[in-house]
Amino acid sequence: MTQPTFTTRPELRGTFGMIASTHYLATAAGMSVLERGGNAFDAATAAALTLHIVEPHLNGPGGEVPMIFATAADPIPRVLAGQGPVPAAATIEHFGDLGLDLIPGTGLLPATVPGAVGAWLTLLRDHGTFHLRDVLDYALGYAAAGHPLAPGVVNTIGTVAEYFGENWPTSAAQWLPGGRVPQPGVLFRLPVLADTYGRLLAEAEAAGPRREVQLDAALRAWYSGFVAEAVERFCREAVRDETGRLHRGLLTAADMDGWRPGYEPTVSLPWRGLTVHKAGPWTQGPVLLQQLGMLDALGELPPPGSAARVHRVTEVAKLAFADREAWYGDRPDVPIGRLLAPGYLHDRAALVGERASAELRPGAPDGRLPRLPGYLSSPRSVARTGESSDSMSAVERGGIRGSGERRIGDTLVASDGTTRGDTCHIDVVDRWGNMISATPSGGWLQSSPTIPELGFCLGTRAQMCWLEAGLPASLAPGARPRITLSPSLASRDGQPVLAFGTPGGDQQDQWQLLLFLGWAADGLDLQAAIDAPAWHSIAIPSSFAPRQRDPLTLVIESRFSPGTIDELRKLGHDTALSEPWSLGRLSAVSRDPDTGVLRAAANPRGMQGYAAGR
Template sequence: MAIDGFTTRPELAGTFGMVASTHYLATAAGMAILERGGNAFDAAVAAAFTLHVVEPHLNGPAGDAPIILATAADPVPRVLCGQGPAPAAATVERFEELGLDLIPGTGQLAAVVPGAMGAWLTLLRDHGTLPLRDVIEFALGYAEHGHPLAAGVARTIGAVAEQFRTHWTDSAAQWLPGGQAPVAGQMLALPALAATYRRLLSEAEAAGSDREAQIEAAYQAWYQGFVAEAIDAFGAHEVMDESGRAHRGLLSGADLAAWRPGYEPTASLDWHGVTVHKAGAWSQGPALLLQLGMLEALGELPPHGSAERIHRVTEVAKLAFADREAYFGDSPEAFAALPDLLDPAYLKSRAALVGESASAELRPGSAGGRTPRLAAFLDSPAALADSGSVADAMVSVEKAEANGRTRGDTCHIDVVDRWGNIVSATPSGAWLQSNPTIPELGFCLGTRAQMFWLERGLPNSLAPGKRPRTTLSPSMLTRDGVAVTAFGTPGGDQQDQWQLLFLLNHVVDGLDLQASIDAPAWHSTALPNSFTPRTRAPLDVVVEGRFPQEVFDGLRGRGHIPVRSGPWSLGRISAVSRDPGTGVLRAGANPRGMQGYAAGR
């Protein structure tokens, strides 16, 4: 058992390059690029394009992709923001006219500017070395000639097959060959997506032989050319969504043309001899930093695997995510609050609230003397869920509800090369079950706008041109100013809880990357779900079944409601690292789901 040091796989070690991702075909594509002489950024882009094809229920070309990177020449991590903003027509007033209190979790109203492709093309142009053709050929081949369908994709298609047949017939045409849901292992080609990639390459190479000019031409084709035109035209279609009504889209070609991904500094915290780097307050990433700071203020951790440790970590998570709800968002107020949220005195005062018993309250603090404000919805009975129901929804990404809602999830990629380039990325959104397939393009739009509040005056209130507060949360560690580790996980609101466990296992307990990933996991569902229907279960703590019974009993004795999950069900972390002194590279990947792999030499 991992709690005693047992691991499912060895931690990989070498000196040439390491790739870890949530699907072995993406990992293999990234590794093949390194073998050709490409760098970590070339490899990450190849892996990302491959994930669009082989994990389409978890991400797509029109999704989102926050990226943290550090180069051999400049080892200070930076964020490349592949999170697109709300359309110009997306206003609170528009949703009020439609009679909606929450943005639907499916359909056109929830679409934001697709950020993933822009981020990957920007990363390739600015930091890669290979032309677009080299890095897209793996995805193009799998889309054109087919690939063995992963079990999770097949289950997702099966869950939404009736929705496709009844309402989203363009999706049915692509995902239900012969009118039937495909089965795991079946070869499935995506000819419309392949044609999109072929045309993208054609327009790129028409720009001449210069690599950067080709990539820029591809960018223009996507955001101002044939892709943007198809997205603009599709927005006029009425699409049935989970509200039970059909709505036209708000996203336009002009929204795509007006956006560019940008570089930003990370949010960071010094902790246990390393500096932890996350995306800024427009993401949930700083919640990891808040948890680390509070745990540091509480002193030595209880023993690994004990009910005492689970209790302490869970209570700290509740406080950190309460602050997320009150302060995080793409707003000047959120950016101004972040230094106060990370102030050691504030974190110490917050940590002092952790008691011997589980708290059911959502308790944001007064960072910098501010008066915290939560969305009014969170005080309503509708925000509270029955015990176990939130856990079930968060663990399963392939279960359809009566209204057609099916929760999507996320992918993750980490790459490090022999030169010291390193990247962590968490692509997600534009799941095949998010929106109808756009027939001319072979992919669908995302639904990230469902994370906005329609209540005015909150840091995460909907506004045109504003980024939704995303759950996507890549991570990087530096030591003495040099990037040494990249890691992350899918999991929505759980991402910065599971990553916290990884850090405690690896940095505090001294487990290697793979053992830190394999160790039994848990998470709280006391925090409000960032996705519709935005509910929470205040006392639930979801715990993998590998923990002994005395742990469950100990949690119950502290007032928690322990929800027993499968023995290998929580977390999908992958990680890579580099020792600057020796040049040794290491990697590990999640065995849960039997799909994530690391490769390297």
């Protein structure tokens, strides 16, 4: 009898319903909805609204969320795009007049239309079965009555406490009760946000008893009513951001009133009997498909855990992300079909050499010459963070960082005290065959000052736009930033079989590739694929200010054998050893359409994510 592979937790198996998320309280809220008869979309909405409360350093009501889903009635996956556009007044010329060549990563200038709440309300209205109160009560309760504060939240508050006290008094009032950093595990309340949710619910229910009518009323209250009005009032104030200067926001009530979440087709690629679905090139999602296509062109994969496997996957990632820099954006002329064409990917794969490449090498689909942002050729864009491959002093826990950044808990902290938030993830499948993968992010407590009337802050996603005209990801009024958020869904024979994803900014589609290869190519179960030692390259230009890259550094968990590490160094990789369990916060659910068996798994890294199901 074959012994099962040891995993940190069992892969969950059942037939009723499965949910996995980055926080156990959100998972519990979603599972509660499933137990009460709700479907996967009801459960995902309850979990997401709970994440706004319990992981406020990773996402919030002012943030955004792309999601990919398939319904039991229509198994063709679709995208619900919960990423709001940049404001009408956000022009390259405006930022130039302010003397800026990069959009700051904090404050009010990088705010986009908040998309997360609108997307969840839309999903619930169109594909759920529960009323708003049924899914909002979990978050409302945790905000009003309190929830045990996660250590990562406390760490984040601690890193920005002094800055809050000196520059953002509204944030200090909310996150520093009594002027002190709260303790981990303390029962923490968010009364102003609870009042906002309570008012949203009251306005929804005042519209009448019908579920859809209530959700439409909630959407109006958020985007055309009291929330939009409060956002505009606050954006008229000047606040200090990471430039060290005071700037007013550009977001208006009219910007919010003019936008609603929308549905889009997925971008997909067939791969060894599966079809992998991603959101379009206004996200980085298609890089996962490009990586898979190039790996297929290179033939049989080297063995798991080998230096040859790590090298090949890493070099393929560099090529795919170089294409992201040159070609991806919220524009209709992105040549996504050509970028995913087998012949193009075969030619790109041929560039993978025997040694690590330090070059940023985008391709030329249909002979169109690539154009990279001019900033990426400047010395400011290169950060040598991996000088000492045996030291964790420069590359701690493997996050996305520029020079002098380190990771504390879930938050990246730069040498100047600025912070980069992270992200959350949710996967759900139910007994009827509904499935969803969603990656909420933005509106981090540390990214922008708290709006005192609402109890949450705005997102800063516009920092991903370039202040250089003519690029696919150039700042343009009404366009979406090219975001890193990247949920995934795979189907087989036209039926959804796998939903998966992770937080991690630019690293999301590197870590997701590792999970997918472990499950689809190596035959691991979901938990074993998540538990397997991980790595990623930071040769990829960061999507976050200050937009840097480290051309040869490979961040790799120290669970790899010394022989593998040595071989990677001989291949030219500047290996930066990360802690044994530190890279990625993956989760996944699956469904076998033939048997109806459901499975789920979540990441032990960070000791916060959990899966539940039966």
